[in-house]
Amino acid sequence: MNATVGRGPTVRRYESTQGETVADRRRLQAAKDDLVFMGPGFLFFAVIVLISFVMGIFYSFTEWNGVNREPVWIGFQNYVTVFQGDSQAAVAAMFTLRFTVVSVIVSNVLAFFLAFALVLPLKSSRVMRTLIFLPNVIGGIILGFVWRFIFTNSIPTLGDISGIGLFNLPWLGTPGTGFWGSVIVFVWQRTGYLMVIYIAALVGIDEHLLEAARIDGASGAAILRRVIIPLVVPAITVCVFLALSWTTKMFDVIFSLTNGGPFGSTETFAMNIYFEAFQYNSYGLGSAKAVLFFIVVASISTAQVLITKRWEVEA
Amino acid sequence: MTPTQTRYVRTYLVVEIIIILVGLLFLAPFYFVLANAVKPFGAIIENAASFPETFYWQNFAEAWRVVQFPRVLMNSLIVTSFSIGGMVIMGAMAAWRMVRRPHWVSRSMFVLYVAAMVIPFQSVMIPMVKVASVLNMINTRYGVIMIYFGFGMPLTVFLLHGFVKSVPRELEESAYIDGCTTWQSFFRIVLPLLQTMVVTVIILQTLWIWNDFLLPLLVLFRRGLHTIPLGIFRFFGQYMDQWGGALATLTMGMVPIVAFFLSLQKYIISGVTSGSVKG
Structure with missing residues (x-):
């Protein structure tokens, strides 16, 4: 009797302590697994991206000419310089803006119409999709050099042979031809990528909706405007987002195509940051430009997604 | 008719x-x-x-020799494959764990990853070079690979995070009951189920890293480490007006990635579509 009474609490205590350790051990194991599974990737990301980002904001308030001298705090001086004393930054910002607006519109409109044609039962459909997509897989540096050769050698030759005025322009030799040359290369390079996304969206449209519109007597143009376009708005959101992120950050293609010339007229803002920091060694001023660049690019892409999302409809 | x-x-x-x-x-x-x-x-x-x-x-003979084509090709292959291998494994592990254990730490990590996707590379490159040189990541292959881990994680985690949500939980639970460790159930059960999205991630990141120019330009100065885009750029710096050799170089630079595209085009096109619809 005494023994059983005595054993009761002992057993209970045994169970409860054991229960706690198991739970504790489990919690510890889960925390360890969290660390092992989420830790390594986040460590690289935090060190390379997050720390750099925060440091960049700090450097933008300093004068810092490279690794040998310590950064000196100068407040908003760099930002004042960007807005007031740096005419090349203004030229680069203007070029990037014009290039972005024109290229995003041209590439998306062209991609949409190519997609529209290529979802028809054409014999060459597959081959043409592959062909038009092809430039996307090749590096921008290579494509820029390819087109530099074409603009400065092949097109003049074609001009000599044919006498067509368009070919006889001094391609890449003037600010105007430099701008349109850049647009042409961008459109040639990226249209295929956008086209593939538009094709997927068009293929996904329910055939019955088009049939219903046709029975209701809608014309081809009305079907396009009132049925097809509203249904591909999600694809438009994606494609405009992608095109914006390519054009605002444009670097390598123009770096090798014109290297910013003639006279800095085709320098993109991304190139301007690069030159400021790594050629003129003004890391502080370069960082201020980098911060402004982030603010502008991030707000443009966020605003764009919010706006086009509002146009999306349910089928 | x-x-x-x-x-x-x-x-x-x-x-x-x-x-x-x-x-x-x-x-x-x-x-x-x-x-x-x-x-x-x-x-x-x-x-x-x-x-x-x-x-x-x-x-072609001259370009092959001057660009040291076998070497730059090898460098591109090494940097691209190790960067992507690492980021896909770490990204998949992180994405799966985040979906399965949503607490404040994993939630804030995910928010940071997604927020970082709007940061342009050019906005962080200046301090990044400083960070990389402090950590001895400049002028080494492993250094540039680790830098790619950092920049590649956001998209990798974002795409896989969305995909893990569609993977049924029951399989892992039964594996757990059968005595699998977290590690085993991830590599044996979860990872094979993520295959479709892993292929998409590999394709998107290959198109980025293989063709990337600015990042290697900033951290790989030694000629022996140059990737294809850098090798071509250096060649043009030296032989600007000798178009014959230059065009041969460009052709050689295009061949590997064009061959990759033509042999896997079905996967690449569907990868591009599914990757961007989620993005």
């Missing part, structure tokens, strides 16, 4: 012809490069549009 049917067929034919003309226009730059890459310098100056009369392979 009814009149409408005839009209449809005729419309298709017109569209077909227009599309083929557009396709030829897209193909033209490749023609100019290939046709002139096999011409001696004098012939290019004379006519940079004609089909070559004789094939002058000397350009």
Whole structure:
């Protein structure tokens, strides 16, 4: 009797302590697994991206000419310089803006119409999709050099042979031809990528909706405007987002195509940051430009997604 | 055949012809490069549009030697494959754990990853070079690979995070009951189920890293470490006006990735579509 009474609490205590350790051990194991599974990737990301980002904001308030001298705090001086004393930054910002607006519109409109044609039962459909997509897989540096050769050698030759005025322009030799040359290369390079996304969206449209519109007597143009376009708005959101992120950050293609010339007229803002920091060694001023660049690019892409999302409809 | 049917067929034919003309226009730059890459310098100056009369392979021999093509190709292969291998494994592990254990730490990590996707590379590159040099990541292959881990994680985690949500939980639970550790259930059960999205991630990141120019330009100075884009850029710095060799270099630079694309194009096109719809 005494023994059983005595054993009761002992057993209970045994169970409860054991229960706690198991739970504790489990919690510890889960925390360890969290660390092992989420830790390594986040460590690289935090060190390379997050720390750099925060440091960049700090450097933008300093004068810092490279690794040998310590950064000196100068407040908003760099930002004042960007807005007031740096005419090349203004030229680069203007070029990037014009290039972005024109290229995003041209590439998306062209991609949409190519997609529209290529979802028809054409014999060459597959081959043409592959062909038009092809430039996307090749590096921008290579494509820029390819087109530099074409603009400065092949097109003049074609001009000599044919006498067509368009070919006889001094391609890449003037600010105007430099701008349109850049647009042409961008459109040639990226249209295929956008086209593939538009094709997927068009293929996904329910055939019955088009049939219903046709029975209701809608014309081809009305079907396009009132049925097809509203249904591909999600694809438009994606494609405009992608095109914006390519054009605002444009670097390598123009770096090798014109290297910013003639006279800095085709320098993109991304190139301007690069030159400021790594050629003129003004890391502080370069960082201020980098911060402004982030603010502008991030707000443009966020605003764009919010706006086009509002146009999306349910089928 | 009814009149409408005839009209449809005729419309298709017109569209077909227009599309083929557009396709030829897209193909033209490749023609100019290939046709002139096999011409001696004098012939290019004379006519940079004609089909070559004789094939002058000397350009390729010289470009191969000057660019040290086997070496830059090897460097590109190493950097691309290790960067992507690492980021896919770490990204998949992180994404799966985040979905399965949503607490404040994993939630804030995910928010940071997604927020970082709007940061342009050029906005962080200046301090990144400083960070990389402090950590001895400059001028080493493993250094550039680790930097790619950092920049590649956001998209990798974002895409896989969305995909893990569609993977049923029951399989892992039964594996757990059968005595699998977290590690085992991830590698044996979860990872194989993520295959579709892993392929998408690999394709998108390959197109980025293989062709990336600015990042290697900032951290790989030693010639022996140059990747294909850097090797081509250096070549142009030295031989700007010798177009014959330059075009041969460009051709060699394009061949590996174009071959990759043509052999896997079905996966690449569907990868691009699914990757961007989620993005």
